Amino acid sequence: MIRVLITDDEHLVRSGLRAILEANDDIAVVAEAGDGAEALSAVARCRPQVVLMDVRMPGMDGITAAGRIAAASHAPEVIMLTTFDLDDYVHQALRAGASGFLLKDTPPRDLAAAVRTVAGGDAVLAPTVTRRLIGHFAERGPAGIAAAKTRLEALTPREHEVAVAVARGLSNSEIGRALGMRETTVKTHVSRTLAKLGLSNRVQAAILVHDAGLV
Structure with a gap:
C-alpha cells in the first residue's frame, strides 16, 4: 500500500484528489494539509511515501516545503501540483529535490500512475510538459x-x-x-x-x- 499525503490550500481540491487516489486498491491517503507548514508536520507524523504538493499556498508555499522535505533523512518523494504548465517557480522545487510535477487537470488514471512511479523510485519525467520545463530552465x-x-x-x-x-x-x-x-x-x-x-x-x-x- 502506497501512503500519500495531499497538500493544497483548497479543501475541494484535496477532496477531489483523495477520491481519485483512494479509488485505487494500492493507494491510501494517510493525511491532508492546507499549507507547507502543515505538510512538514504531517510528514513527520504519518510518514507518507509520496507527497502531492501544491505550488502556491498561503503561509509556507509548496516550493519551500518541498525543499525542506527533500533535505530530511528518509524523505518521501514529492510531486508538485500546478495549474500552469510553465509555472515560474516549479523549477526551483525540482532543483530542491521534488520528484517531478503534474498539472491539476491530469487524468485520474495518470495521477495514480504517477504516484506509483515515484513510489517505485522513478521520476515523473514522461509527460512532455515536464521535459519542456526542465529544458526551459536548464x-x-x-x-x-x-x-x-x-x-x-x-x-x-x-x-x-x-x-x-x-x-x-x-x-x-x-x-x-x-x-x-x-x-x-x-x-x-x-x-x-x-x-x-x-x-x-x-x-x-x-x-x-x-x-x-x-x-
Whole structure:
C-alpha cells in the first residue's frame, strides 16, 4: 500500500484528489494539509511515501516545503501540483529535490500512475510538459555547461550512459532494454550515480545532464 499525503490550500481540491487516489486498491491517503507548514508536520507524523504538493499556498508555499522535505533523512518523494504548465517557480522545487510535477487537470488514471512511479523510485519525467520545463530552465551558458560537465566526470562510462537515459525520461525498465542491462543493475547504477553527484533523486540528475547540454 502506497501512503500519500495531499497538500493544497483548497479543501475541494484535496477532496477531489483523495477520491481519485483512494479509488485505487494500492493507494491510501494517510493525511491532508492546507499549507507547507502543515505538510512538514504531517510528514513527520504519518510518514507518507509520496507527497502531492501544491505550488502556491498561503503561509509556507509548496516550493519551500518541498525543499525542506527533500533535505530530511528518509524523505518521501514529492510531486508538485500546478495549474500552469510553465509555472515560474516549479523549477526551483525540482532543483530542491521534488520528484517531478503534474498539472491539476491530469487524468485520474495518470495521477495514480504517477504516484506509483515515484513510489517505485522513478521520476515523473514522461509527460512532455515536464521535459519542456526542465529544458526551459536548464542553465546552458558556457560557465554552466562547463561546471555541469565537470561534475559528470565523476561517473564511470556506464553511469554516464544511465544518467543521460534518465535525463531523457526513461524508466529503469526502459533503460535496461536500451542498454542491455537487468532492471536491478540499472537501479544500482542510478543509486551510485546519485551518490557520486551528491543528488537526492532522478530529477536533479536529469537537470544536471540538461545543464551539461547532453540532451
